[in-house]
Amino acid sequence: MKLAILGVGNVGKTVAQLSGEYGHSVVAMADSKNAIVNPKGIDVGVALEQKSNQMPLGDASLEDVFDSNYDALIEATPTTLKSAEPAFSHIKMALEADRHVVLANKGPAAERFEELQSIADGSKGTLRFEATVGGAIPILSTIEDINPKTVTSVKGILNGTSNFILTRMAAKNLSYSHVLSEAQELGVAEADPIFDVGGIDTALKCVIISNILSGGGFRLSDAEVEGIQHISNHALNLADKSGLTIRLIGEATREGVNVAPVLVPKTEDLAVEGTQNIVRIVTEHGGILSLAGSGAGGGPTASAIFLDLQRLIV
């Protein structure tokens, strides 16, 4: 497929770099300031080298990207809340032009799900957003395949940053602030970590899942959210003596979304360590399915985007 990529951060860049390996070409690419378009395919290496040297990607405009001969738009701009702009407008423009859209940006699917579905219903293009939840773990595709109507709930760990912090605090008896600083130095946590440690990122993913289970109706503001900022190493030690640990667990059902720290038996599958993610999909007829893997980062998120693109081809 011919791809147009909006957003050249970690995810957008990785999709561009791996697109040839998956049989796709990149015909347009834009960051927040500049764009490059080539109907015959962009030399991704050269374009990314330009960007890494603080040079413009190219001399094209965002309008040129939408006028290009792309088959699928990859929306990988930074997640924004409430209006979910400019991502929402990007998706709308592509779908109204009957092109496919693959989302990595959580904002539109969490905050404006019904509007997106309505626009997608009137388009010959298809909207997919596997990469918005759980990185490389095919959570949404699995729910889609087994039929969302037969899924009772989805519960698990959907934020690698908070899981890394809790794991390390427990393993080394270190304070929250100490491990947060380490995580920031390692690039596991953002300079402003509230999105991850405050449970917002997990909540957005759960809102998307609840929207899928119930056909829409949920926003981030509907979610009950508690983060891990108040978790202490003495609490983790105490839990450890009882064979338990603490994990930030999100749960999505048709009734709503809950995100909070929870006591988890250390022997349970939910007690994954480090930046790993895991979900339990509870089904009406198939029992409980557990899926685990890398929940974030360029490679894992790009692999989810390629999974969506593969489904568009099939």
Added chain:
Amino acid sequence: MLEPISSSGGNLLSIFHERGDITPRGEIPVEIDLECSPDQFESILSTYSDLDIHVTQTGEELYEGELIVLLIGDAISNNLSSVIASIDASGSVAVIESSVNRSIESPTEASSILRLAIKEGDQIQAVDSVRSIVSGYDLHFMTTTDNGVPQ
């Protein structure tokens, strides 16, 4: 005197000698609080009878489940007994066991794990009840994943 309880597999919770209420025959009544199954209870009563110890009154409260909660906050350091008394007074749950861990750097910061017995009824209701009680002490509350909701 407590051997019949332990040998039957019961769990002694408390023992209280009512020294201010000595019987006309000069005996000191003893109130024992314990947890055990109905069969164990019959065995304990039978053993006391064999030992010629008079059990004058028994009462029972049925607890069907167990709940583990972890609390974090200053009230653990300065008001834990009040927290436990409030939970016990709720009537729906009873505190069986508590353990406390304090911060080395800041001793006022502490956490506690409570093992609670739940009376017959809805476990989720018991969770909500305890959560509501401890929020009055400004404590962070969490419980295990098997309580249906992740809080």
